[in-house]
Amino acid sequence: MRTITLGRTGITVPQNAFGALPIQRIPKEDAAQLLQCAYEGGMRFFDTARAYSDSEEKIGYAFGREGGIFKTGREHIFIASKTHAQTPQEFQNDLETSLRMLNCGYIDVYQFHQMDTCWKPGDGTGMYECMLKAKAEGKIRHIGATTHKLGVAMEIVQSGLYETLQYPFSYLATEKEMDLYRQVQKSGMGFICMKGLAGGLINRSEAAMAFMAQYDNALPIWGIQRMSELKEWLAYMDRTPEMTPELEAYIRDEKRELAGNFCRGCGYCMPCTVGITINQCNRMSLMLRRAPSQAWLTPHWQTEMEKINDCVDCRVCTTRCPYELDIPNLLRANLKDYQEVLAGKVSVS
Incomplete structure (x- = not known):
């Protein structure tokens, strides 16, 4: 051993x-x-x-x-x-x-x-x-x-x-x-x-x-x-x-797919000034593709994702992020992908 x-x-x-x-x-x-x-x-x-x-x-x-x-x-x-x-x-x-x-x-x-x-x-x-x-x-x-x-x-x-x-x-x-x-x-x-x-x-x-x-x-x-x-x-x-x-x-393929601006879920960005669960919502697109999807499509997570619309671009979260991510724009991109999944435009496993 x-x-x-x-x-x-x-x-x-x-x-x-x-x-x-x-x-x-x-x-x-x-x-x-x-x-x-x-x-x-x-x-x-x-x-x-x-x-x-x-x-x-x-x-x-x-x-x-x-x-x-x-x-x-x-x-x-x-x-x-x-x-x-x-x-x-x-x-x-x-x-x-x-x-x-x-x-x-x-x-x-x-x-x-x-x-x-x-x-x-x-x-x-x-x-x-x-x-x-x-x-x-x-x-x-x-x-x-x-x-x-x-x-x-x-x-x-x-x-x-x-x-x-x-x-x-x-x-x-x-x-x-x-x-x-x-x-x-x-x-x-x-x-x-x-x-x-x-x-x-x-x-x-x-x-x-x-x-x-x-x-x-x-x-x-x-x-x-x-x-x-x-x-x-x-x-x-x-x-x-x-x-x-x-x-x-x-x-190598994994690193190409995940390289760059993806959320690691560390939670340093929290709490959000308007109540967004940033550390989960900000990597929702990846989780839908890489983890069992039904757990992320419940009414609870639909409500959490909708909170992204409340973002006021205060950017307090970006000052806390150790990876210097553009969090507000990443959140919006994740919300768009999520809505497409819910509408059946994109399929997930």
């Missing part, structure tokens, strides 16, 4: 990790069964966040009960969580809440969530000092960072202050993002890869896995909600897909 070491943290785990954002959408018992099966199948790294509603609580329920792995072999499982805190008091509240929900004594990798700036010692915020204090107290083992913004990611790497970086990484990565991977590797940081399926746009897991397996320092966290999804990733633990000429050609 191929393993990944997260840089200087020394954490070494099997090549696929469990992204626990989706388990907030399923009942507690179902989540517990899924998590336990993931552990039994070989997964050892589980990523969650305070912002993922009851995800931490479900992990604590699955692993922290009497006889659970937190009680019998905590050193054999690694938990990463995150805080959106902007003040030291918020940081302390989030950390204590996470430890209580997770039902464990410490968090292996504690990360600042969706960073807009690189917190540093002495910058006047006290935020990085919170991490140092938590580490000294044994409440966390390693200090991590997550962001969708390439410039912030580069600054995090160059600072030398963080032990891991979590950043979107898939076969749709740009050359600048590939350079970020190389800089992370050179720095000795661990690289935790989110959005390995580009927020649902990539629908061939074999290709996604073959791409990721080429990078020794990259640990992908796959968002998992269903047992069928879990079984697919577990099957790749021992039989990892290799990059073949056929897969290379497939990925």
Whole structure:
């Protein structure tokens, strides 16, 4: 079984990790069964966040009960969580809440969530000092960072202050993002890869896995909600897909189709001043072509898409977008495509 070491943290785990954002959408018992099966199948790294509603609580329920792995072999499982805190008091509240929900004594990798700036010692915020204090107290083992913004990611790497970086990484990565991977590797940081399926746009897991397996320092966290999804990733633990000429050609075609101005669904643009669900509506055309379509054609999503007509071009969203997308015009293009699908002028799978 191929393993990944997260840089200087020394954490070494099997090549696929469990992204626990989706388990907030399923009942507690179902989540517990899924998590336990993931552990039994070989997964050892589980990523969650305070912002993922009851995800931490479900992990604590699955692993922290009497006889659970937190009680019998905590050193054999690694938990990463995150805080959106902007003040030291918020940081302390989030950390204590996470430890209580997770039902464990410490968090292996504690990360600042969706960073807009690189917190540093002495910058006047006290935020990085919170991490140092938590580490000294044994409440966390390693200090991590997550962001969708390439410039912030580069600054995090160059600072030398963080032990891991979590950043979107898939076969749709740009050359600048590939350079970020190389800089992370050179720095000795661990690289935790989110959005390995580009927020649902990539629908061939074999290709996604073959791409990721080429990078020794990259640990992908796959968002998992269903047992069928879990079984697919577990099957790749021992039989990892290799990059073949056929897969290379497939990925080249994918990159041509998806290159350029497409929404990654990160949500940095939110909230919209007039209530548009930007991070979903702005990639509706792609989702209709690449994901089962009926889920996107319900009355709910028809109503959400119609809200695009309310756009006032305030462009607050464009100032927040890490990919510098022309969001208002992309929204209108998506609405036009959507209306054509509803009118039967365009067919989808």
